[in-house]
Amino acid sequence: MLKISELSAQSGLSAHTLRFYEKHGLINASTRSEAGYRFYNEADVRRVEFVKTARNIGFSLDDIAQLLSIRVDKKSHSCQEVTDLTQHKLNEVNAKIEELQSMQQTLEILLDSCCGGPENATHCSIMEALDEGDIRDKARSNKK
Amino acid sequence: MLKISELSAQSGLSAHTLRFYEKHGLINASTRSEAGYRFYNEADVRRVEFVKTARNIGFSLDDIAQLLSIRVDKKSHSCQEVTDLTQHKLNEVNAKIEELQSMQQTLEILLDSCCGGPENATHCSIMEALDEGDIRDKARSNKK
DNA sequence: CTTGACCTTAGAGTCAACTCTAAGCTTATA
DNA sequence: TATAAGCTTAGAGTTGACTCTAAGGTCAAG
Numbered sequence: 520m521l522k523i524s525e526l527s528a529q530s531g532l533s534a535h536t537l538r539f540y541e542k543h544g545l546i547n548a549s550t551r552s553e554a555g556y557r558f559y560n561e562a563d564v565r566r567v568e569f570v571k572t573a574r575n576i577g578f579s580l581d582d583i584a585q586l587l588s589i590r591v592d593k594k595s596h597s598c599q600e601v602t603d604l605t606q607h608k609l610n611e612v613n614a615k616i617e618e619l620q621s622m623q624q625t626l627e628i629l630l631d632s633c634c635g636g637p638e639n640a641t642h643c644s645i646m647e648a649l650d651e652g653d654i655r656d657k658a659r660s661n662k663k
Numbered sequence: 664m665l666k667i668s669e670l671s672a673q674s675g676l677s678a679h680t681l682r683f684y685e686k687h688g689l690i691n692a693s694t695r696s697e698a699g700y701r702f703y704n705e706a707d708v709r710r711v712e713f714v715k716t717a718r719n720i721g722f723s724l725d726d727i728a729q730l731l732s733i734r735v736d737k738k739s740h741s742c743q744e745v746t747d748l749t750q751h752k753l754n755e756v757n758a759k760i761e762e763l764q765s766m767q768q769t770l771e772i773l774l775d776s777c778c779g780g781p782e783n784a785t786h787c788s789i790m791e792a793l794d795e796g797d798i799r800d801k802a803r804s805n806k807k
Numbered sequence: 808c809t810t811g812a813c814c815t816t817a818g819a820g821t822c823a824a825c826t827c828t829a830a831g832c833t834t835a836t837a
Numbered sequence: 838t839a840t841a842a843g844c845t846t847a848g849a850g851t852t853g854a855c856t857c858t859a860a861g862g863t864c865a866a867g
Contacts, residue, residue, distance in 0.1 A: 522813085522814080523813090523814075524812095524813070524814085533855090533856080534813095534814090535855075535856060535857075536854085536855065536856085538815095538816095539854075539855060539856085543854095552814095552863095554814075554815080554862070554863055554864085555814080555815055555816090555862085555863095556813090556814055556815080556863080557814085557815090565794070568796055569793055569794055569796075571796070572793050572796040572798065573793055574854095576766055576769050576770065576773075576793075576798065577763075577766035577769075577770070579853075579854090580853075580854070581853090586790075586793065589784055589790065590790060590793075590794075593783060593784040593785045593787065593790065594783050594784075594785055595783070596783060596784045597780070597781050597782060597783055597784060598777055598778050598779050598780050598781075598782055598783075598784055598787045598789075599779050599780060599781055600784070601777060601779075601784055601787050601789045601790060602774060602777050602779035602789065605770055605773050605774055605777075605789060606774060608766075608770055609767065609770040609771065609774065612763050612766050612767050612770060613767065615763055616760060616763045616764065616767065619721075619756050619759055619760045619763070620760065622720055622721035622752075622756050623753065623756050623757065623760065625720050625721075626720065626721070626749055626752055626753040626756060627753065629720075629749050630746060630749055630750060630753065633742055633745060633746050633749075634742050635742050635743050635745075635746035636741070636742050636743060637741050637742075637743055638741060638742055639737060639738050639739070639740060639741055639742075640733055640737040640738075640740045640741060640742055640744070640745055641737045641738055643737065643742045643745050645742075645745045645746065645749060646730075646733065646734060646737065646745060649713055649716050649717055649720075649730065649734075650709070650713055650734075652712055652713075652715075652716040654716065654720065666843085666844080667843090667844075668842095668843070668844085677825090677826080678843095678844090679825075679826060679827075680824085680825065680826085682845095682846095683824075683825060683826085687824095696833090696844095697833095698832070698833055698834085698844075698845080699832090699833095699844080699845055699846090700833080700834095700843090700844055700845080701844085701845090718824095723823075723824090724823075724824070725823095
């Protein structure tokens with residue numbers, strides 16, 4: 520049985536974060552001492568690790584809540600539910616990557632166009648491009 | 664001279680957002696009517712467009728504030744300052760892309776491993792991978 | 808028995824970039 | 838002249854995931 524500081528040390532999550540996750544229904548200390556101190560057993564620790572792994576992959580806490588509800592009763596849930604969640608996350612990630620790659624392209628074009636030297640910015644091609652808004656013609660739509 | 668709603672229509676930014684940008688020192692209406700209504704002249708509009716362009720590229724409002732301070736006095740600033748800002752942003756974008764690509768890989772591996780069918784999740788390989796935390800061995804470190 | 812480290816809670820603060828609300832003027836139209 | 842549309846401000850709310858604070862209870866060591 521681990522106290523919160525011990526679980527914190529072991530998991531790398533702060534005690535604050537562990538309590539925060541508890542408040543949001545993700546994890547729990549299955550026992551409490553008389554004084555109310557949290558005690559985590561092995562199953563609790565495994566659940567925390569599950570959360571950590573899912574979070575590292577990029578799942579939101581809401582996603583993780585769903586995954587956990589599947590985890591505690593696997594018989595009542597299908598593989599499809601799990602892949603749906605995963606696919607949905609992948610779609611989000613892909614969309615974000617595309618958006619960032621568009622920014623990346625634009626920024627590279629800007630950097631290529633400018634000397635970057637110590638001369639004053641009166642004729643800086645980056646400033647000109649921003650002023651004219653014509654970057655869009657080269658690398659389009661970094662919109663939200 | 665444009666009223667705020669006209670500039671809003673023209674720029675695609677809401678009147679709320681225009682006031683918000685003003686509050687944060689990014690833009691300004693150079694004139695006000697007797698009653699206090701904002702009126703934007705051509706230079707104001709160009710500044711708003713500059714902000715919009717920079718924001719579309721992915722610059723933060725803080726970055727944009729810096730770019731604007733260069734813009735109003737180009738003679739006192741160097742091309743290097745501009746490229747430094749741009750390079751810094753590009754580095755951020757690149758880092759974010761790498762992080763997301765790592766998530767992407769992991770999610771693809773997970774999806775490949777699971778049947779995604781209507782059978783119950785008792786032996787779902789995604790759930791197992793999350794439980795064992797061993798996804799990290801294949802696709803590493805999606806950390807913040 | 809005191810010191811200090813650790814634990815508890817409710818609730819506030821942080822970040823970014825908006826987004827919205829309330830309460831009250833102003834302006835244009837019918 | 839009345840109504841509706843549009844403008845003003847200060848300030849609060851939103852989102853997500855923490856992060857921290859205050860005020861106080863607990864526990865082990867010396």
